Amino acid sequence: xxxxxxxxxxxxxxxxxxxxxxxxxxxxxxxxxxxxxxxxxxxxxxxxxxxxxxxxxxxxxxxxxxxxxxxxxxxxxxxxxxxxxxxxxxxxxxxxxxxxxxxxxxxxxxxxxxxxxxxxxxxxxxxxxxxxxxxxxxxxxxxxxxxxxxxxxxxxxxxxxxxxxxxxxxxxxxxxxxxxxxxxxxxxxxxxxxxxxxx
Ligand code: VGL
Ligand code: ZN
Numbered sequence: 001x002x003x004x005x006x007x008x009x010x011x012x013x014x015x016x017x018x019x020x021x022x023x024x025x026x027x028x029x030x031x032x033x034x035x036x037x038x039x040x041x042x043x044x045x046x047x048x049x050x051x052x053x054x055x056x057x058x059x060x061x062x063x064x065x066x067x068x069x070x071x072x073x074x075x076x077x078x079x080x081x082x083x084x085x086x087x088x089x090x091x092x093x094x095x096x097x098x099x100x101x102x103x104x105x106x107x108x109x110x111x112x113x114x115x116x117x118x119x120x121x122x123x124x125x126x127x128x129x130x131x132x133x134x135x136x137x138x139x140x141x142x143x144x145x146x147x148x149x150x151x152x153x154x155x156x157x158x159x160x161x162x163x164x165x166x167x168x169x170x171x172x173x174x175x176x177x178x179x180x181x182x183x184x185x186x187x188x189x190x191x192x193x194x195x196x197x198x199x
Contacts (some may be wrong), residue, residue: 002167003140006040007119009035009147009154009175011097014090016148021082023149023176028092031148032174042103044131046119046153049091054114057082064186067180068074073123078113078180083140086110091146096198106131108173117153120160132164142167146174158196169197 002008011033013019013046039044050056058066058079066081084091093099108116108129116122120131135143143166145158154175161168170191177184 002142003041004088004142004144005044005135005137005140006036007040007120007143007145007147007157007161008037008043008045008097008099008102009145009157010046010084010096010149010195011147012048012084013092013094014083015048015153016094020081020090021178023178026148026176027070027096028057029148029174029176029189030094030096032171034096036144036146036171036174037098037124040101043099043101043140044104044106044119044135045099045102046147046157047091047093047107048109048116048153050084050109051112052082052085054082054085054109054115055111055113056080056109071122072114074114074126077123079165084109097182101111103185104131104134106134118156119153120157120158120164125160132161135166142169144171147190148176150175150177151180151183152178155191158191159194162194162196167197168195169199172198 057063114122
């Protein structure tokens with residue numbers, strides 16, 4: 001029998017309007033996400049969790065501004081405003097997120113030299129977070145993803161989840177995008193091509 005889990009990606013203050021990397025309309029997903037949490041068999045949350053001075057912050061690169069790109073050892077990296085710094089209010093879950101049913105919180109982006117969009121692998125696409133093993137060991141085969149942001153952490157998580165052999169659905173109305181230079185259209189297409197079910 002298929003066992004399913006809901007993966008709620010990065011519903012944190014810094015990704016909501018007023019936050020350091022506020023996603024337009026980000027808080028609007030909360031009622032939908034909470035309803036999905038209430039109905040899910042299993043619930044996992046992810047939390048973007050950077051040390052201060054993280055290498056994905058523009059402030060860590062002299063002469064660079066947020067949303068510019070730099071070449072890192074593992075490939076191109078978009079630079080962001082300082083966000084989701086460990087232990088700060090911006091890194092906390094949005095106060096309206098009903099997280100009590102969550103069985104696991106997976107933190108990512110805590111290695112100073114690597115960013116991590118995906119819940120499964122850091123941006124070198126080689127360093128695992130442990131989530132795939134956790135889900136497999138529990139017999140979970142089907143995943144539904146929602147959260148912030150559609151075109152970064154949700155999309156990269158969905159692509160990795162397919163690669164790891166899970167059946168993956170993304171609830172698009174329970175996501176909102178950053179949409180940098182057409183990234184929403186690009187990543188939506190990539191998810192579709194990979195076999196992610198978009199609903
Ligand atoms: C995210 C950019 C940087 C996300 C996290 O959650 O989509 N985006 N860190
Ligand atoms: Zn981040």
